[in-house]
Amino acid sequence: xxxxxxxxxxxxxxxxxxxxxxxxxxxxxxxxxxxxxxxxxxxxxxxxxxxxxxxxxxxxxxxxxxxxxxxxxxxxxxxxxxxxxxxxxxxxxxxxxxxxxxxxxxxxxxxxxxxxxxxxxxxxxxxxxxxxxxxxxxxx
Amino acid sequence: xxxxxxxxxxxxxxxxxxxxxxxxxxxxxxxxxxxxxxxxxxxxxxxxxxxxxxxxxxxxxxxxxxxxxxxxxxxxxxxxxxxxxxxxxxxxxxxxxxxxxxxxxxxxxxxxxxxxxxxxxxxxxxxxxxxxxxxxxxxxxxxxxxxxxxxxxxxxxxxxxxxxxxxxxxxxxxxxxxxxxxxxxxxxxxxxxxxxxxxxxxxxxxxxxxxxxxxxxxxxxxxxxxxxxxxxxxxxxxxxxxxxxxxxxxxxxxxxxxxxxxxxxxxxxxxxxxxxxxxxxxxxxxxxxxxxxxxxxxxxxxxxxxxxxxxxxxxxxxxxxxxxxxxxxxxxxxxxxxxxxxxxxxxxxxxxxxxxxxxxxxxxxxxxxxxxxxxxxxxxxxxxxxxxxxxxxxxxxxxxxxxxxxxxxxxxxxxx
Numbered sequence: 253x254x255x256x257x258x259x260x261x262x263x264x265x266x267x268x269x270x271x272x273x274x275x276x277x278x279x280x281x282x283x284x285x286x287x288x289x290x291x292x293x294x295x296x297x298x299x300x301x302x303x304x305x306x307x308x309x310x311x312x313x314x315x316x317x318x319x320x321x322x323x324x325x326x327x328x329x330x331x332x333x334x335x336x337x338x339x340x341x342x343x344x345x346x347x348x349x350x351x352x353x354x355x356x357x358x359x360x361x362x363x364x365x366x367x368x369x370x371x372x373x374x375x376x377x378x379x380x381x382x383x384x385x386x387x388x389x390x391x392x
Numbered sequence: 393x394x395x396x397x398x399x400x401x402x403x404x405x406x407x408x409x410x411x412x413x414x415x416x417x418x419x420x421x422x423x424x425x426x427x428x429x430x431x432x433x434x435x436x437x438x439x440x441x442x443x444x445x446x447x448x449x450x451x452x453x454x455x456x457x458x459x460x461x462x463x464x465x466x467x468x469x470x471x472x473x474x475x476x477x478x479x480x481x482x483x484x485x486x487x488x489x490x491x492x493x494x495x496x497x498x499x500x501x502x503x504x505x506x507x508x509x510x511x512x513x514x515x516x517x518x519x520x521x522x523x524x525x526x527x528x529x530x531x532x533x534x535x536x537x538x539x540x541x542x543x544x545x546x547x548x549x550x551x552x553x554x555x556x557x558x559x560x561x562x563x564x565x566x567x568x569x570x571x572x573x574x575x576x577x578x579x580x581x582x583x584x585x586x587x588x589x590x591x592x593x594x595x596x597x598x599x600x601x602x603x604x605x606x607x608x609x610x611x612x613x614x615x616x617x618x619x620x621x622x623x624x625x626x627x628x629x630x631x632x633x634x635x636x637x638x639x640x641x642x643x644x645x646x647x648x649x650x651x652x653x654x655x656x657x658x659x660x661x662x663x664x665x666x667x668x669x670x671x672x673x674x675x676x677x678x679x680x681x682x683x684x685x686x687x688x689x690x691x692x693x694x695x696x697x698x699x700x701x702x703x704x705x706x707x708x709x710x711x712x713x714x715x716x717x718x719x720x721x722x723x724x725x726x727x728x729x730x731x732x733x734x735x736x737x738x739x740x741x742x743x744x745x746x747x748x749x750x751x752x753x754x755x756x757x758x759x760x761x762x763x764x765x766x767x768x769x770x771x772x773x774x775x776x777x778x779x780x781x782x783x784x785x786x787x788x789x790x791x792x793x794x795x796x797x798x799x800x801x802x803x804x805x806x807x808x
Binding site: 290291292293294296340341343344346347348369374380383384386 | 394395396398399502606609610612613614615616617620621643661662665666
C-alpha cells in the first residue's frame with residue numbers, strides 16, 4: 253500500500269467548460285465519486301482550490317521575489333485541487349483517476365506517489381521532528 | 393486490468409449474484425468474464441467502460457449456463473428463459489439486456505456488497521475457506537496473491553474456493569443480508585474473518601515479506617468497507633479501531649535488522665499519527681452506538697491507552713486492568729487473563745500479579761505455551777527470586793517456537 257496524490261490540472265479552455273456546468277451537478281458528481289472512494293476505504297484526503305484569478309504568484313527569477321496578482325500564467329495549466337488515496341499500487345491509483353468526474357479538452361489528472369517515511373533516513377533530526385508535527389497536526 | 397478487477401470485483405460478483413440468485417455461479421461467470429477480458433482487451437483495446445464490459449459478459453455467461461443446465465434440470469428452465477428475456481427473478485430488478493447501469497442501482501448495491509460479505513463468511517464454511525473466499529470476491533485478490541500471502545500453494549487456494557462454492561450451493565445458502573434475528577451472530581463470523589486476515593498479515597516479523605504487510609493493510613481496508621456498510625454496529629467500528637490502532641505501531645515494531653522490538657523499547661515517535669487518529673475516531677463511533685463495547689471495541693480501547701501514552705511508565709495501567717476485566721467477562725480466555733496479570737503488575741506491582749499467574753498455573757491452562765512461564769519468570773525477577781525465575785525463563789525458552797524470542801529468553805535467564 254502507498255499513498256498517491258491525484259492532481260487536477262486544467263487549461264483555461266477546460267476551466268471555461270466547467271464554468272458552464274450546473275454547479276449543483278458538479279457537486280453531486282464529485283460527491284458520488286468521493287463516496288465511492290470512501291466506500292472502498294481508499295480516500296485519505298482531498299481539497300479543491302478557489303479560482304486561480306483570486307490568487308497571486310511569487311516569482312524568484314530576479315534579485316528579490318516579485319509578487320504578481322492572478323494565476324500562474326506561463327503554462328496555462330492550473331493546479332485546481334487534489335485527492336490523496338491509500339491504495340495497493342500505482343495501477344489502482346490510475347484506475348481511480350480514470351473514474352474521476354472530469355471531462356473535456358484540456359482537463360488532466362496527474363498521479364504522483366506521496367513520499368512515505370521509508371523514503372527518508374529515520375534518524376535524521378528533522379524527519380523525527382516532522383513525525384511529531386504530524387502528530388500535533390493530525391495529518392499523516 | 394487487475395486494478396479494474398480489484399476495484400470492481402465485489403460489485404460485479406454481488407450484482408451477478410443478485411441477478412442469478414446463485415453465488416457460486418456468479419463467482420464462476422465473473423471469473424470467466426475476467427479470463428475473457430485478459431484475451432480480448434489486449435487484442436481489441438480496452439473498452440470505454442471496463443466494468444460494464446465485465447458485467448455484461450458475466451451476465452451473458454450466466455444466461456448460457458442457465459440454458460445449459462435447463463436441459464438437465466427443470467428448476468433452471470424457467471429461470472433461464474426469464475434471464476434471457478431480461479425478466480425479474482428472485483426479487484431481482486428487471487434488467488434490459490446490455491444495460492448494466494440498471495444493475496448499479498445505488499439503492500441496492502450496498503445491500504449486494506453486504507450480502508456478498510455475509511455469504512463469503514457463512515458459518516457453513518471452514519475458517520480457511522471463509523478467508524480465501526472473502527479475499528477473492530470482496531478484496532479482489534487473485535488466487536496467486538492469496539496463496540503468496542498465506543504461504544500455501546495456489547492450487548490449495550483454488551481448491552478451497554471451489555469447495556467453498558460447492559458447500560454454499562449444497563447447503564442452499566441464500567444470497568442475502570441475514571434477517572435481523574441472526575444478524576449479530578452472523579456479523580461475528582464476518583468480523584472474525586477480517587481479524588484473521590489482519591493477524592496473518594501482521595504476524596510476519598520481517599519487512600522483506602511485502603505481501604504479508606499488504607495483507608494487514610487489506611484487512612484494514614476491508615474493516616473500513618464493513619464499518620461503512622453497517623454503520624450502527626459497534627463491533628464493526630470496534631474492529632476497525634482495533635486494526636488501525638494496532639497497525640499504527642507497526643513502523644516501530646521491528647529494528648534495523650528485522651528483530652522484534654518490544655512495546656517498552658519502541659520509539660513512539662515512529663508510530664503513525666494518522667492511523668491513531670482514524671482508530672480513535674472509529675472507537676468513538678463504537679462507543680457512540682450506546683450499546684457498550686464488545687470484544688473488539690474493548691481490545692481497541694486497550695490499544696488506544698497504549699497509543700496515547702508517552703511511555704510505558706506514563707500509561708494508564710489502572711484503566712487497562714479494568715478494560716481487561718471487562719474483556720475477560722465478554723470474551724473469557726486464558727490469554728486475556730495473562731494479559732490482565734501483566735497490566736496488574738504495571739498498576740499494582742509484581743506480587744499482586746504473581747497471585748493471578750499462579751492461579752492460571754494451578755488451573756493448568758496455557759500449559760505447553762511459553763507465554764505463562766515467560767511472564768511468571770519476569771515477575772519472579774522483579775520480586776528478587778532469581779533461582780525460581782531462571783527455571784521459569786529456561787522453561788519458557790524451551791517451549792518457545794520463535795528463534796528470536798527464544799534468544800531473548802535465554803539471555804534473560806543467563807543474566808540472572
